[in-house]
Amino acid sequence: xxxxxxxxxxxxxxxVCGCNVSTVPKDFTYxxxxxxxxxxxxxxQLNSDSSYAITRENYFFDRFEGKHSPVEKEGIATKSxxxxxxxxxxxxxxxxxxxAYGFIxxxxxxxxxxxxxxxxxxxxxxxxxxNAGTKQHFPKKFIALIEYTNNFINAHVxx
Numbered sequence: 001x002x003x004x005x006x007x008x009x010x011x012x013x014x015x016v017c018g019c020n021v022s023t024v025p026k027d028f029t030y031x032x033x034x035x036x037x038x039x040x041x042x043x044x045q046l047n048s049d050s051s052y053a054i055t056r057e058n059y060f061f062d063r064f065e066g067k068h069s070p071v072e073k074e075g076i077a078t079k080s081x082x083x084x085x086x087x088x089x090x091x092x093x094x095x096x097x098x099x100a101y102g103f104i105x106x107x108x109x110x111x112x113x114x115x116x117x118x119x120x121x122x123x124x125x126x127x128x129x130x131n132a133g134t135k136q137h138f139p140k141k142f143i144a145l146i147e148y149t150n151n152f153i154n155a156h157v158x159x
Contacts, residue, residue, distance in 0.1 A: 028121040030089055032149045036113050044153055050082040051075070054157050073157045081152065088148055091141030094119040095126045102134025115146070 028048045035041040043055045056071040077085065094117060113132035118125055130136075 028089070028119065030085065031116070031118040031120075032146070033116045034113060034150075035116075042153060044149055046077065046082075046085055050077045050079075052077055052152075052156075054153055056153075056157055071157055075156065077152075084148060085145075085152075088141060088145040089119065092139065092145045093142070094128060095121075095124075097126070097128045097142075099127065100129040101136045101138075102131030103129070117146075 026048055030046045032044045033042065038059055040059060041055075041057045044052065046052045052075055054071075054073045057068075115130040115132060116127060117130075118127040120126075
């Protein structure tokens with residue numbers, strides 16, 4: 001009887017621990033960009049070694065000032081930041097998403113804000129393009145990933 005209880009507890013412990021394991025492989029790259037054509041562009045890349053790169057460009061003011069002056073920042077995400085990204089990336093299920101949302105054939109998006117999310121893992125890339133004006137409802141984890149990414153960028157690149 002004691003062996004069965006020990007076995008059951010070990011099995012239960014493995015199941016509980018297994019549920020928390022991320023489905024994002026060890027080697028991955030997560031890219032995010034947000035752009036308003038001719039106005040601004042923000043790009044973010046997170047690598048599986050927890051290194052990141054951020055580029056922020058303001059096309060409107062650069063044209064006005066007659067110079068190109070992107071703001072660039074590179075660094076290493078803290079363990080808690082990186083773990084949060086992995087959790088959100090895993091939960092957002094990017095590989096199962098459609099390729100594009102909110103684009104209508106023949107209509108010009110004008111100065112709409114466009115988002116692009118790309119996840120590369122196991123040698124395969126999946127990109128998702130989103131017109132910010134879409135009425136599409138996205139999973140909570142995907143929205144949380146976008147919000148966390150924007151907050152991370154704002155916290156690490158001062159205007």
